[in-house]
Amino acid sequence: MSPDALEAALRAIGAERYHSLHPFHQLLHSGELTRGQVQAWALNRYYYQASIPTKDAMLMARLPSAAQRREWRRRIEDHDGDGDTPGGIERWLKLAEGVGLDRALVESAGGILPETRFAVDAYVHFVRDRTLLEAIASSLTELFAPAIIAERVSGMLKHYDFITRETLAYFTPRLTQAPQDSAWALAYVRSEAVTLEKQAAVLAALRFKCDVLWSQLDGLYYAYVAPGFVPPGAFVPDAA
Numbered sequence: 001m002s003p004d005a006l007e008a009a010l011r012a013i014g015a016e017r018y019h020s021l022h023p024f025h026q027l028l029h030s031g032e033l034t035r036g037q038v039q040a041w042a043l044n045r046y047y048y049q050a051s052i053p054t055k056d057a058m059l060m061a062r063l064p065s066a067a068q069r070r071e072w073r074r075r076i077e078d079h080d081g082d083g084d085t086p087g088g089i090e091r092w093l094k095l096a097e098g099v100g101l102d103r104a105l106v107e108s109a110g111g112i113l114p115e116t117r118f119a120v121d122a123y124v125h126f127v128r129d130r131t132l133l134e135a136i137a138s139s140l141t142e143l144f145a146p147a148i149i150a151e152r153v154s155g156m157l158k159h160y161d162f163i164t165r166e167t168l169a170y171f172t173p174r175l176t177q178a179p180q181d182s183a184w185a186l187a188y189v190r191s192e193a194v195t196l197e198k199q200a201a202v203l204a205a206l207r208f209k210c211d212v213l214w215s216q217l218d219g220l221y222y223a224y225v226a227p228g229f230v231p232p233g234a235f236v237p238d239a240a
């Protein structure tokens with residue numbers, strides 16, 4: 001397949017499987033969740049956010065050139081900050097506090113769902129254990145992130161009185177970071193996936209990553225929407 005056909009196949013996976021299509025996101029964005037359900041989302045998603053620099057550090061270690069490592073290093077700085085300017089992890093903690101969660105609880109990852117832990121850990125292990133090409137391809141869900149972020153920010157601001165623009169500040173830099181990150185990863189995949197075997201591996205990596213995102217929302221839906229079975233030890237929202 002040509003690089004253009006490969007890119008079209010990757011984009012078709014997003015159109016079919018990205019987590020924007022999950023019913024939990026549709027409830028979140030259209031204002032149909034309680035504050036407690038929004039808290040459960042913020043608490044669980046922190047574990048994803050906090051694990052991203054770990055997986056990026058493992059990926060970066062395998063890149064062979066200084067220019068490539070510099071490119072990937074920026075992702076780590078985006079999330080960890082540089083010690084002066086806060087990064088994405090700190091901004092997610094602000095989001096969590098903004099929806100009424102205790103910062104120490106969020107940072108401890110106490111009360112997250114088993115589905116969150118299994119899915120996020122599987123992503124980190126995938127990047128550690130698979131080929132560099134598959135690892136880079138698995139980040140390509142970011143191609144689809146700007147559209148869902150725009151929908152999320154406008155939907156949440158419109159529908160929830162406990163959400164402010166400041167609370168959602170996490171997402172503002174993502175609107176420029178995600179396109180920059182995914183453009184580089186896409187160019188890499190287009191030029192490196194030159195055999196049918198490699199192309200199949202790249203497509204499977206993106207499907208896997210869509211599953212990582214989807215199953216986190218399945219966990220949230222089952223525990224906090226319907227049937228509402230919160231696993232032992234997981235966060236229980238205040239009845240309000």
Ligand SMILES: O=C(O)c1cc(C(=O)O)c2c(n1)C(=O)C(=O)c1cc(C(=O)O)[nH]c1-2
Binds near residue numbers: 088139141174
């Ligand atoms: O808000 C979202 O829906 C969303 C999705 C994704 C994604 O598609 O993986 C990422 C992010 N946000 C995000 O903020 C982020 O930092 C990020 C890093 C990565 C990655 O795989 O390296 N995905 C995502």
